[in-house]
Structures are given as C-alpha cells and as structure tokens.
Amino acid sequence: MNKILMRQARQFQEKLEKIQQELEKATVEASSGGGAVTVVMTGQQQVQSVKISPEVVDDIEMLQDLVLTAMNEAVKKSKELAASRLSALTGGLNIPGLT
Numbered sequence: 001m002n003k004i005l006m007r008q009a010r011q012f013q014e015k016l017e018k019i020q021q022e023l024e025k026a027t028v029e030a031s032s033g034g035g036a037v038t039v040v041m042t043g044q045q046q047v048q049s050v051k052i053s054p055e056v057v058d059d060i061e062m063l064q065d066l067v068l069t070a071m072n073e074a075v076k077k078s079k080e081l082a083a084s085r086l087s088a089l090t091g092g093l094n095i096p097g098l099t
Helices: 002-025 060-090
Strands: 027-032 037-042 047-052
Touching: 002 037, 002 060, 027 060, 037 060, 047 060
Parallel strands: none
Antiparallel strands: 027 037, 037 047
C-alpha cells in the first residue's frame, strides 16, 4: 500500500512539473484601448512584452490607465490558464500554492 502511494505521489509530481514547464512557455495576450496597449504574459505571470501605440503616448494619465488595465487583464487570463491546466491534474480541487 505504501509503495502505491509513493508511486502515485511521484506521478503527481512529474505531471505537476510538466504542467509548470508548459505554463512557462504558454502565453496569453491582453489589450486595452482598442489595442493601444497590448501585454503578453506567460502562464506563470511573467510579462514577456508590452506594446504601446504611439498615439497614446501624449496623454500620460490615459497611457497609465491603459497599461494598468491591460496588465490586470493579462494576469487574470494567465491565472485562468494555469487553473485550467492544473484542474486536469487535481480533478478540479483548488489546492493552495499550485496556482
């Protein structure tokens, strides 16, 4: 019985590591202001790029709002991606520390 649990724990760990590697490579994209600001982020909430349209550079306050909105949306999408990938492993259970 103990060997079975150890094997299952090892398999779970291997699957978790594979998912984490996939999330490192997977990306989500979010934009605001009709595409004036676009953020690309990995499934592990690492920002890969921020693109800003030259038209919005003149208005700093609007630019700040657009960047903030795009970043928050990218984080939301990234977390949703991670949760969906991990739910296959956890059977839908929300395990703290996995996302």
